[in-house]
Amino acid sequence: MKNSLLLSLALMTAMPVAAAKLSMPSDAPKSYESECASCHMAYQPGLLGQKNWLNIMADLGKHFGSDASLDDKTQSEISKWLIKNASSDRKYSAVAPENRITKSAWFIKEHAEVKAEVWTRPSVKSSANCTACHTDAATGNFSERKIRIPVK
Ligand code: HEC
Numbered sequence: 001m002k003n004s005l006l007l008s009l010a011l012m013t014a015m016p017v018a019a020a021k022l023s024m025p026s027d028a029p030k031s032y033e034s035e036c037a038s039c040h041m042a043y044q045p046g047l048l049g050q051k052n053w054l055n056i057m058a059d060l061g062k063h064f065g066s067d068a069s070l071d072d073k074t075q076s077e078i079s080k081w082l083i084k085n086a087s088s089d090r091k092y093s094a095v096a097p098e099n100r101i102t103k104s105a106w107f108i109k110e111h112a113e114v115k116a117e118v119w120t121r122p123s124v125k126s127s128a129n130c131t132a133c134h135t136d137a138a139t140g141n142f143s144e145r146k147i148r149i150p151v152k
Pocket residue numbers: 035036037038039040043056060063064065066067068078099100101102103126127128129
């Protein structure tokens with residue numbers, strides 16, 4: 001009895017730590033929401049490492065086929081904040097091809113069960129569209145309980 005209580009307490013305190021890594025840091029500048037969440041969701045800095053964020057912020061004029069350029073002040077504010085909050089976890093900070101979260105080794109592995117056809121469904125369109133399946137993606141909760149795969 002006593003041991004199982006201790007165990008469940010240990011689990012309760014361990015779980016939020018794992019989830020917190022992908023949550024949005026509370027010090028996000030307003031510009032991040034206004035400038036980086038108009039075409040897609042505001043990706044949490046913990047989804048990539050420093051190198052990938054640096055690359056992205058250095059080339060906003062040619063941003064995945066879009067022009068996402070910013071004035072110098074905003075560019076610098078967002079860059080500093082992304083670098084500070086980039087992942088240092090070995091899993092999420094490994095350099096991802098094309099600076100894409102969706103091309104990272106962890107992403108491919110975690111999504112191995114998703115069939116190719118699912119990614120092209122009209123309400124999904126792109127694997128970068130996290131919120132199509134992760135109903136709580138904006139808060140950084142990617143847990144299985146919060147996944148709803150759209151049927152079309
Ligand atoms: C004008 C629209 C637009 C703005 C503004 C914009 N993006 Fe993007 N972003 C895109 C498009 C389009 C893609 C590619 C999406 C796809 O492949 O489905 C993309 C992809 C990304 C990806 C890679 C997603 C993946 O495939 O893993 C990251 C990271 C990203 N953007 C970060 C940012 C940041 C940081 C900002 C703000 C400085 C920003 N974006 C502003 C249009 C935009």
